[in-house]
Amino acid sequence: MADSDTLETERTRLRLTCRHLAGNGPARLADEFEAIAAWLRQHGDRLVGAEPVPGLQPDVYGTGALVEDFEAEVAALFAMPAARFMPSGCMAQPIALRIWSDRAGNPATAFHPTSHLELHEELGYRHLHGLTAHLIGAADRPTTAADLARAIGPGGVAGETGLASLLVELPAREIGGQLPTWEELVELGDLCRANGIRLHLDGARVWQAAPAYGRTLAEIAALFDSVYISFYKDVGALPGAMLLGPRDFIDEAATWQRRQGGTLYTAAANVVSARMHLAECLERMPRLIVRARQVAALFAAHPRASVLPHPPHTSMFHLRLDGERDELLQARDRVARETGIWLFANLKDIDGQAAVKTELSMGPSSLLLDDAELAAAIALLLEDGSPSDGR
Template identity: 40%
Template sequence: MRMETLLEVYKQSKYQVPGHGKRDFHVLKRVMEGMDGQQESDLYGKGKVIEDFQVKMSEYLGKESAVFFPSGTMAQQIALRIWCDQKGLKRVAYHPLCHLEIHEEDGLKELHHIEVILLADKSRVIELDDVIGLNKDIACLLLELPQREIGGQLPSYETLEAISAYCRDKGIRLHLDGARLFEILPYYKKSAAEICELFDSVYISFYKGIGGIAGAILAGEKDFTETSRVWKRRHGGDLISLYPYIISADYYFDMRVNKMEQYYEEAKELAAFYNQCDRVSTMPIVPVSNMFHVHFEAAKEKMETILTAISKETGIGLTGYVREVTKETSNYEVSVGDLYSQVPKGALKNVFQLLNEKMKEN
C-alpha cells in the first residue's frame, strides 16, 4: 500500500501553520466579488486600472514613478540593463545567492550580456567592506532585503545608509530587490519610503507576503521608469491586459500591508517554539521578518517521516516539504501569514512537544 507523502498529509491537515492559505481560484474570486463588472481593463500597459495603481505604489515607495510588471524576474533584469546602459559599463554586483544568480537560468548574462561580480560569502549578507573592496568598476549594486536564501537575514540600517552613501559618492547605482520589502519594515522601524530613499531603483513583489496572484512594481525616477517601459515591451511584458494581477495586488496590499508587524511578532514566537526542540534550530535564531529557515540535524527522509506522523496525529501541518542540505541535515523555509493566528495555541504547543520527543528518539 502506498504511503501518503508529507505534502499530501500537509494539504489535508485541519490547520496549516505558515502562509495565507491555498493558492487556488478563490484568491482571485474573492477580489472579483466586489468589483464593478463594467470597469474597463488595462490595454497594453495603459488605462485607469493600471495607471492608478502605479501612482499609488510610487507614492507609497516615495519614488517619482512606478511601472507594473508581470514578473519580478523581468523587472530586475531590465533595471540592471538600464543602469549598465546609462554608465556604458555592463558589469554589476550582487550576493552569490541572489535570485538572478540561482533561479533565472542566467537570464541577465544570456539576454543582456552583463558580467556579474559575486559579493560576500554566501552564508552572510553584503557589508560595506565588501563594496569598498571591489577591484572592478560596476554600474550597479543589487541588495536583496531580506536575503531569502540564508533565512531572511538583514544588514543593519546603518550599514544600508553607509553603502548607499558610498555608492552615490562613487557613481554606482543602487538597486533594491525588495520582493519582501513590506515584511522588513517592522524590524527596521522605517517606512517603505525611508528605505527606498537609499536606493536609485526598487522592485517589489505582490505574491509573497502580500499574497496576490503575481506581479511586480519597478520604481524610480521618471526617466528610469520610462526607459523601463520600452524594455518591458521588448521583453513581451505588455500583455493585452494585466488587470487580474493588478486588482489582486491592490486588494491584498490593502488587506495585508498593515499586518506585517503582526506576522513579524508571530514569526518570532514560532521560531522560539522550534528552537526549544532537540536538534532543531532556526536561521536567524530570532527572525528579522516574517520568514526564517528551520534546520534539522537529521536527514531529509527522516524528517519527512517525523513531520508526516505529527501532522496525522495532531491535524496541524508545519510544512509540505523538506530539503536536503547534507546526507545528515535538512531544512525548510517558513513564512508567517494569516493562517498562524488561526492555530489554537495549546494544540501548537503540543505539536512542538511531539517534535521534541521524536527528535530525541531518532
C-alpha cells in the same frame, strides 16, 4: 495504486485539510478569481436606472486607469516618482540593471552570491542583457560597505572597470531573511553614491523589512535609485511585480518590457488581485514579525532544532532539524494526522550532515495557532520519529 502514489495522495489530503503554520494556508484558486470578479463588478461599468455609469475598464497593453492608478498609489507609498506593473521580478530586475549599465556605459553589476538572479534565473542578466555580474560579500551574511569597498578597490574584482550598479535584497531569502543593520545599509548607500554606483533594491519581501527596521517603505526606498517589489510573496496576490524609480527610468523600462513580450494585452486579474490584498499585507506584517520570533523560540527550545537567524530579523527564518529527511517527513505527517497542524512543506538535505533544513515564512495562518498547541505539535515532531502504536 503504487505505495508512493498512496503516500502522496495522503499527504495532499493532509496539506489541504490541516491548519498551516507557514504561508497563507490552503486556498482554492477559484475563491481568488471569484473575489476578483466581484471587485470588477463593483468598480466596472454599471447602470443607474437606465443610464450607464462608466467605471474602471481593463488595462490594455499596460495603460488605463485600472493599472495606472495602482502604479501611482504604490509609487506614492514608496515616495518614488513613478512605477510600472510587470509580470515578474525575473523580467523587472534585469531590466533595471540593464538601464543603469547602458547609462553608465559599463556592463558590470554586482550582487550577493545567493541573489535570485544568480541562482534561479538561468543567468538571464547575462544572456538577455549582456551584463557581467560580480558576486561580492560572504554567502552567509548581508552585503556591507566593506564588501563593496574591497570589490571596487585596488585588486578588487571590479577594481579595473568599476560597477554600474549594485543589487541588494531586503530581506535576503537564501540566508533566512537576514537584514543588514540600518546603519550598515545607510553606509552602503553612501558609498554607492560616492562612487557613482546605482543602488537597486530587490524588494520581493520588502514588506517585511519596513516594520523590522521600524522605518517606512519610503524611508527604505530613499536609499535606493530603483526598487522592485512582488505582489505574490507576502501580499498573497496572483503573480505580479512592480518596478519603481525616476520617470525617465520607468519610461525606458516600459520599452524593455515590450521588447521582452511582457506587455500583455491585459493583466487585469493580476492587477486587481494585488490591489485587493496590499493593504491587508501592510497591516498584518508587524504582527507576523513578532509571530516569527515566537515560533522560532518554540522550535529552538528543542535540542534537535535550530533557527537562522536567531532571533529572526523578519517574518521568515530557516529551520534546521537533526535527523533523516524521510523520518522527519513521516513525523510531520503524524503531527498533521494527530493535531491537524501542517508544520512545513518540504525538507532539504544538508550536505555532509544527518540534518535537513526548510524555510518558514509566517503568514495569516500562523496567527490562528496558539502557542500551547503549536508547542505540543513541535514536541511530537521531534520525538524519536517512529509511528505510534496502531499507525
